[in-house]
Amino acid sequence: MQAETYDVVWLDRAQRMSLEDLTALSGVSEIEVHELVELGALAPINYNEVPWAFRADCVVTLRKASRLREDLELDAHALALALTLMEQIRSLEAELAQLRAHASVVVRF
Amino acid sequence: MKYKDYYSILGIERTASDDDIKKVYRKLARKYHPDVSKDPEGEAKFKDVAEAYQTLKDTDKRAAYDRLGKHQSGEDFVPSRDWGKEFNTQFNDGQSSFEGIDLSDLFASFARHDGGQRNANSPIPGEDFDVTAEINLEDAFRGTQVSLSLSVPVHDQHGRMRREARTVEVRIPKGAAEGQRLRLRGQGSKGHNGGRDGDLYLNIKLRPHRLYRVDGFDLYIDLPLAPWEAALGATVEVPTLAGAVNLKVAPATTNGQPLRLARRGLPKPGSTEEGKSAGQAGDLFAMVKIVMPPTISEREKVLFKEMAEASTFNPRSKFNEEAANAG
Numbered sequence: 001m002q003a004e005t006y007d008v009v010w011l012d013r014a015q016r017m018s019l020e021d022l023t024a025l026s027g028v029s030e031i032e033v034h035e036l037v038e039l040g041a042l043a044p045i046n047y048n049e050v051p052w053a054f055r056a057d058c059v060v061t062l063r064k065a066s067r068l069r070e071d072l073e074l075d076a077h078a079l080a081l082a083l084t085l086m087e088q089i090r091s092l093e094a095e096l097a098q099l100r101a102h103a104s105v106v107v108r109f
Numbered sequence: 110m111k112y113k114d115y116y117s118i119l120g121i122e123r124t125a126s127d128d129d130i131k132k133v134y135r136k137l138a139r140k141y142h143p144d145v146s147k148d149p150e151g152e153a154k155f156k157d158v159a160e161a162y163q164t165l166k167d168t169d170k171r172a173a174y175d176r177l178g179k180h181q182s183g184e185d186f187v188p189s190r191d192w193g194k195e196f197n198t199q200f201n202d203g204q205s206s207f208e209g210i211d212l213s214d215l216f217a218s219f220a221r222h223d224g225g226q227r228n229a230n231s232p233i234p235g236e237d238f239d240v241t242a243e244i245n246l247e248d249a250f251r252g253t254q255v256s257l258s259l260s261v262p263v264h265d266q267h268g269r270m271r272r273e274a275r276t277v278e279v280r281i282p283k284g285a286a287e288g289q290r291l292r293l294r295g296q297g298s299k300g301h302n303g304g305r306d307g308d309l310y311l312n313i314k315l316r317p318h319r320l321y322r323v324d325g326f327d328l329y330i331d332l333p334l335a336p337w338e339a340a341l342g343a344t345v346e347v348p349t350l351a352g353a354v355n356l357k358v359a360p361a362t363t364n365g366q367p368l369r370l371a372r373r374g375l376p377k378p379g380s381t382e383e384g385k386s387a388g389q390a391g392d393l394f395a396m397v398k399i400v401m402p403p404t405i406s407e408r409e410k411v412l413f414k415e416m417a418e419a420s421t422f423n424p425r426s427k428f429n430e431e432a433a434n435a436g
Contacts, residue, residue, distance in 0.1 A: 010284065
């Protein structure tokens with residue numbers, strides 16, 4: 001067993017990523033990315049800027065999409081719905097974390 | 110190799126129809142899929158369920174699996190040479206052994222060799238890994254190194270896959286926050302026959318801290334003040350991740366008031382050394398919490414009484430307003 005050391009790249013909203021890199025990293029085809037954008041599950045930084053660029057955290061969303069499509073055998077509409085609901089959950093969890101951080105007593109549910 | 114009972118993993122009879130297998134799989138996948146499930150064991154359970162389904166959904170693989178016979182789960186067994194000859198071209202040379210191979214790898218290789226070796230030399234991309242790393246707030250603040258233990262598939266010269274333990278030391282730079290993702294290019298498993306190397310995706314989780322609560326890059330700390338400190342104002346020492354600082358509390362500070370210490374939160378990704386990227390960090394909010402001494406001395410009682418008599422302050426004046434309006 002050998003230990004090796006590597007550096008890392010952040011996948012966050014501050015980083016930009018081309019459509020080409022996004023498809024290569026997520027394993028989701030360009031056509032499917034277009035489909036998910038049309039269905040409102042994914043948004044490029046600027047719709048009018050062609051080719052589209054995305055925020056790097058979209059890789060995480062698309063990798064999730066790819067896993068869900070394959071593992072749960074979802075079609076594009078079901079996938080878009082699942083991603084939209086998951087994003088809502090993520091944003092509610094973030095709001096909850098924010099409220100918990102602001103509250104001087106621990107809020108338990 | 111260890112036997113896994115794919116039928117009992119899915120909770121079905123060995124005679125189950127293809128439709129039943131599909132239905133049960135979909136139900137269990139929705140329940141345990143790591144992207145959907147909150148069950149800490151979900152990922153491991155889903156892996157087993159997916160492995161069972163990958164084999165049982167395929168008529169040929171299911172037939173081959175059934176011909177392995179019925180064993181106890183976890184029981185060591187070796188497929189017969191005849192089995193290798195009949196079902197898996199990879200093992201029909203009479204020399205290859207099943208040693209060091211697990212059941213899922215056996216059926217994965219089965220898929221590749223099925224169809225007359227068509228894929229024997231075609232590129233096989235390396236696996237991506239998704240790993241969660243739990244780190245302390247102090248480590249997120251300074252940057253840290255974590256040691257990840259991975260089970261990595263490796264291919265031998267015959268294209269056979271085995272799993273090997275590998276330890277990867279990953280340097281997490283400053284800028285880690287809850288749920289932040291990192292990508293380590295090419296640090297998944299190695300591609301085979303010219304296939305691309307997989308990547309390693311790291312999901313950061315912050316361990317709860319005894320003093321600070323975290324919201325993105327902002328930190329929150331309770332700042333207990335004695336009633337007289339809140340009333341008269343005070344200079345108090347507040348711990349921050351970079352060391353204690355003195356904070357001036359204004360007179361007549363109220364309970365729950367947030368006092369902001371700019372850029373004393375977590376550094377954001379890409380922040381350079383201190384001072385060079387002012388603003389590239391969250392803030393620290395000290396939340397005022399006025400607390401009473403656990404016991405009040407006689408002298409304190411006298412002073413409080415004196416204050417009660419001298420003060421005209423009515424903390425419940427709003428109650429009266431509402432009562433007046435209602436009346």
